[in-house]
Amino acid sequence: MLENLTIEPNGVRAIRTTIADLDACFLYGFVGGRYEILDALPSLFESTPLHRRIQDSVQMLTQNTFVEAHFVTLAAARSALQGTLYDLLRHHALAALGRVSSAVNAPSITPIRTDPLLDSTREWLMELAIAGFARLESEAVTSFYSTLAQLRTNPATVSHAAMLTGFLHELLNALPVKSADEVPLLRWVDLWSRAMLDAVGLADSPTTIPVSGSLYPLGAELHQHSRFASLIVYAILKQADTIQWVRQTWSSFKATAIQGNEIWLLFPQAQPLLEHLIQGKSMTLCDMPMLPNGDLLWDTQAVESGKKFKPLDIALEYCGVGQALSATPLPPLERHPVQLAEPIALTDYTIQGNQLHLKEGAILALDVRRSGLTQEELIGTTAILGLLQYDEGQWSIQALLTNNAAGKFEYAGRAGMELLKKPPKTSTVSILQERASRLLRK
Amino acid sequence: MPLSSLSDAQIYTSTEKRDVKKVPFVELLENRLQGIVSSGSDIERVYVSYFEAGSLNYCCSTNNNRPCGGLRGSPCGHLGALLDEAIIQFGFETVGRFLHIDMTQTDSAQAILTRAGHNTGIFAGEIFSRFLSDLELLELPNSHIPLSAMTWFNG
Numbered sequence: 167m168l169e170n171l172t173i174e175p176n177g178v179r180a181i182r183t184t185i186a187d188l189d190a191c192f193l194y195g196f197v198g199g200r201y202e203i204l205d206a207l208p209s210l211f212e213s214t215p216l217h218r219r220i221q222d223s224v225q226m227l228t229q230n231t232f233v234e235a236h237f238v239t240l241a242a243a244r245s246a247l248q249g250t251l252y253d254l255l256r257h258h259a260l261a262a263l264g265r266v267s268s269a270v271n272a273p274s275i276t277p278i279r280t281d282p283l284l285d286s287t288r289e290w291l292m293e294l295a296i297a298g299f300a301r302l303e304s305e306a307v308t309s310f311y312s313t314l315a316q317l318r319t320n321p322a323t324v325s326h327a328a329m330l331t332g333f334l335h336e337l338l339n340a341l342p343v344k345s346a347d348e349v350p351l352l353r354w355v356d357l358w359s360r361a362m363l364d365a366v367g368l369a370d371s372p373t374t375i376p377v378s379g380s381l382y383p384l385g386a387e388l389h390q391h392s393r394f395a396s397l398i399v400y401a402i403l404k405q406a407d408t409i410q411w412v413r414q415t416w417s418s419f420k421a422t423a424i425q426g427n428e429i430w431l432l433f434p435q436a437q438p439l440l441e442h443l444i445q446g447k448s449m450t451l452c453d454m455p456m457l458p459n460g461d462l463l464w465d466t467q468a469v470e471s472g473k474k475f476k477p478l479d480i481a482l483e484y485c486g487v488g489q490a491l492s493a494t495p496l497p498p499l500e501r502h503p504v505q506l507a508e509p510i511a512l513t514d515y516t517i518q519g520n521q522l523h524l525k526e527g528a529i530l531a532l533d534v535r536r537s538g539l540t541q542e543e544l545i546g547t548t549a550i551l552g553l554l555q556y557d558e559g560q561w562s563i564q565a566l567l568t569n570n571a572a573g574k575f576e577y578a579g580r581a582g583m584e585l586l587k588k589p590p591k592t593s594t595v596s597i598l599q600e601r602a603s604r605l606l607r608k
Numbered sequence: 609m610p611l612s613s614l615s616d617a618q619i620y621t622s623t624e625k626r627d628v629k630k631v632p633f634v635e636l637l638e639n640r641l642q643g644i645v646s647s648g649s650d651i652e653r654v655y656v657s658y659f660e661a662g663s664l665n666y667c668c669s670t671n672n673n674r675p676c677g678g679l680r681g682s683p684c685g686h687l688g689a690l691l692d693e694a695i696i697q698f699g700f701e702t703v704g705r706f707l708h709i710d711m712t713q714t715d716s717a718q719a720i721l722t723r724a725g726h727n728t729g730i731f732a733g734e735i736f737s738r739f740l741s742d743l744e745l746l747e748l749p750n751s752h753i754p755l756s757a758m759t760w761f762n763g
């Protein structure tokens with residue numbers, strides 16, 4: 167079954183080409199630029215709700231009428247293309263895994279409130295696009311500092327602030343751009359589009375559903391840039407009649423000097439769950455709030471310690487190829503191939519170079535860009551749980567959990583978890599927190 | 609041109625431990641390696657220090673804009689500490705490239721220091737406010753909601 171994974175689904179290549187053509191507009195910007203892709207764009211969206219809007223915006227953009235709404239249109243068009251890729255690839259991966267996509271009847275989220283800070287954000291993003299990433303000057307980037315500082319202090323815009331802080335500093339670090347070849351164009355237009363759509367307005371968070379049952383934590387990873395980190399814990403949730411793959415995220419801004427394993431010290435709230443993960447102990451949930459696509463919103467009142475379990479047995483039982491695991495897709499606006507992360511548990515493989523060779527012939531690349539277990543850590547292991555991911559037109563597996571023939575477990579991030587379990591008396595985090603409270607309260 | 613959605617900049621992790629008590633803040637920004645160095649004697653006092661890329665000209669002053677007494681024709685101990693800690697935080701390669709140093713001939717912080725330029729005499733008080741902004745990040749509340757936009761920051 168899994169060997170079908172590497173067959174590229176119909177339509178994928180064409181969409182990737184269209185995205186690359188569209189992204190080319192962002193390299194040298196929109197002033198005086200004449201791009202064939204803009205003329206072609208409306209016909210690609212014929213008979214979709216976006217058609218009319220794209221037609222109007224493209225006409226205005228080619229006449230050098232730069233209004234932020236037209237750039238929102240471009241972001242929406244691009245996001246629709248990436249979203250279609252996500253759907254195609256996800257469907258393909260689920261078929262290869264022998265799973266069915268569980269339908270979500272989550273209402274689509276519509277932004278309902280504007281905010282002056284978000285208006286400034288769209289303005290800033292528009293200026294970046296007009297200039298073009300290869301021609302960026304630092305003033306154009308740093309002009310956003312004060313808006314960004316304000317976005318950070320508002321809990322309603324934490325997601326915007328986290329992403330924009332990373333994006334702004336990444337741009338700043340890349341300046342001056344010496345050659346257009348150095349621009350990570352796909353990535354920057356991805357970030358630009360997502361930021362632009364997020365800045366359209368604030369939406370109410372979707373209604374949570376209370377869930378009860380056994381939670382089996384199976385892995386964890388960090389997402390991070392120099393000033394922010396998110397810790398994500400993955401788990402199987404077994405309710406009365408369903409088995410579901412769920413996540414819990416904790417996030418924190420950080421001073422730039424906090425790096426490496428010390429980042430885990432930013433998440434003391436995660437300690438009980440991580441402790442259960444390391445010990446292979448389940449937790450019992452009672453009316454824990456959960457978002458429609460499987461994100462728990464941790465409530466310490468809704469959880470109790472449960473029984474011991476064997477992590478890879480649980481992983482293989484529910485995340486193996488052919489197991490009917492329920493995994494829900496992301497909300498439409500967040501869909502993008504980079505977000506694909508289907509859990510997959512495997513046995514009967516060998517590690518050869520940077521690849522995992524399965525007995526029945528399929529070959530999967532080991533992910534090298536994300537914070538999973540490395541090739542060296544996987545040599546000699548007999549079972550693995552990972553996330554199936556897609557980037558640069560290729561599938562790979564990010565290994566979260568493994569064991570060797572002697573039954574010894576290894577988790578991605580173990581060193582960080584152990585540091586958090588027994589925090590040192592002084593650490594970069596504690597020293598800087600102490601400094602912050604002394605200097606900032608003068 | 610790279611065609612990945614993810615960052616290929618592997619976040620550098622040193623085997624050596626950063627001394628944040630001594631150097632709580634260091635950054636590579638625009639044309640300067642800059643940061644904050646604690647005073648050895650007075651807990652209330654810090655030094656604002658920087659090197660310029662290329663020329664390796666430098667300056668060091670207190671956060672109250674008084675010249676550093678340690679600058680006598682060559683970089684003071686604060687500048688030395690700043691450079692050492694920058695190398696631990698970002699890696700020798702990155703720091704060297706940022707300062708436009710010929711890496712085939714320079715292989716240590718000491719070697720960089722011997723090639724330092726002259727004292728610019730221009731105090732850079734704004735580095736102190738950048739330090740305070742960096743610390744302010746630690747005072748922001750944590751969150752426990754999913755943040756799918758962070759997926760792009762693979763670390």
Ligand SMILES: [Zn+2]
Pocket residue numbers: 655657668669676677678679684685686687
């Ligand atoms: Zn000095």
